[in-house]
Amino acid sequence: MTDELRDEYDVVVVGGGAAGLNGALVLARSRRSVVVLDAGAPRNAPAAGVHGLLAREGMPPGELVERGRAEVRSYGGSVVEGEVTTATRDGDGFTVGLADGRTTRARRLQVTTGLVDELPDVPGLRERWGRDVLHCPYCHGWEVRDQAIGVLACGPMAVHQALLFRQLSADVTLFAHTQPAPAGEQAEQLAALGIPVVTGEVAGLELAGDRLVGVRLADGTVVERRAVAVQSRMVARTGFLTGLGLTPVPHPSGMGEYLAADAAGRSDVPGVWVAGNVTDLAAQVGAAAAGGAAAAAQVNHDLVLEDTRRAVAAAREPLGV
CATH class of the missing domain: 3.50.50.60 (FAD/NAD(P)-binding domain)
Incomplete structure (x- = not known):
């Protein structure tokens, strides 16, 4: 109407x-x-x-x-x-x-x-947005609790975002993508919480049918993940x-x-x-x-x-x- x-x-x-x-x-x-x-x-x-x-x-x-x-x-x-x-x-x-x-x-x-x-120019992000590509732990975090979560660094809030999602899952990985790996206090925080940092550019998402199964790096390496958090x-x-x-x-x-x-x-x-x-x-x-x-x-x-x-x-x- x-x-x-x-x-x-x-x-x-x-x-x-x-x-x-x-x-x-x-x-x-x-x-x-x-x-x-x-x-x-x-x-x-x-x-x-x-x-x-x-x-x-x-x-x-x-x-x-x-x-x-x-x-x-x-x-x-x-x-x-x-x-x-x-x-x-x-x-x-x-x-x-x-x-x-x-x-x-x-x-x-x-x-x-x-x-x-506005999302990073990584194939698959837009298509999976709001499903298993997420931005807000308060809006979507419960739905991916205890899953393997990747955090794609693409702005100043990447480490902050990783810390928030770590509250929801013990299996969180930060992908540095095109940014420098965290250093100093931020690196210490990530290490203390068991959040590994993967360096190297992310080339896209790996799917199995209609399900996200991993993050693919530019060198061909696939890191198993079931959800990806990205700060738009x-x-x-x-x-x-x-x-x-x-x-x-x-x-x-x-x-x-x-x-x-x-x-x-x-x-x-x-x-x-x-x-x-x-x-x-x-x-x-x-x-x-x-x-x-x-x-x-x-x-x-x-x-x-x-x-x-x-x-x-x-x-x-x-x-x-």
Whole structure:
């Protein structure tokens, strides 16, 4: 079910994942006219279930989205499928343009478009992503507990990731790939926990039917593994915001690029709030949903202040105050 897009709303929420839907729910319950515009390309689509979310443990991501959409609609909010390609300043609000030519206007924007995972150029990683190629021990670690896990070094968090997965399995191997082997304190940590380091470039994954069985090095060596953890480079989806001067910046952790915001989710552009993975690269579903709700409360508060200013001005006008 897709709702009809109206000409104007109090708030347009761009992105229909956990952050966007929870934000829209809060706004709809505050009696704001709100629409969620969703391109239908969720980051967690390959995953079999959502984990670490109280009372929704293991629920398929698609089912969580459908339930969220129904809840937003039950309070009068709308959900419209479509890719937002432009957002421009329009007086004291914004005009939002979709790829199919439709437009709508918003007094405020809440951006919850999430991020894109950029993976190393290793054959097989993308195809196995979300299955036995993983990134988050909290999202997927339990499912590969006690298995032979490989950690592919491709960023500043490789050793950190190896230590986290070591909590879930005694058989963890770090593949240095194209990075230098860890040295100093990091090497000491890995050795103390029995995590061997394999040097040499990784050429691909070894499969047996539809099952991962190993990591293949450039010299032909195959190291038996049943799961591979890899830290993707996470980049916020923000191309449509360039017209407003909002562009992602490098994250302090070195893990990718994000939209900077204050603690309330307020961006550098007045009237634009951000929430979820677009501004918090490491947020799981629960944290993203909470961020969406918190930002929505701030959006509603900002609108309340504006409505109050207008009401006061209108009340004063007949008196010539």
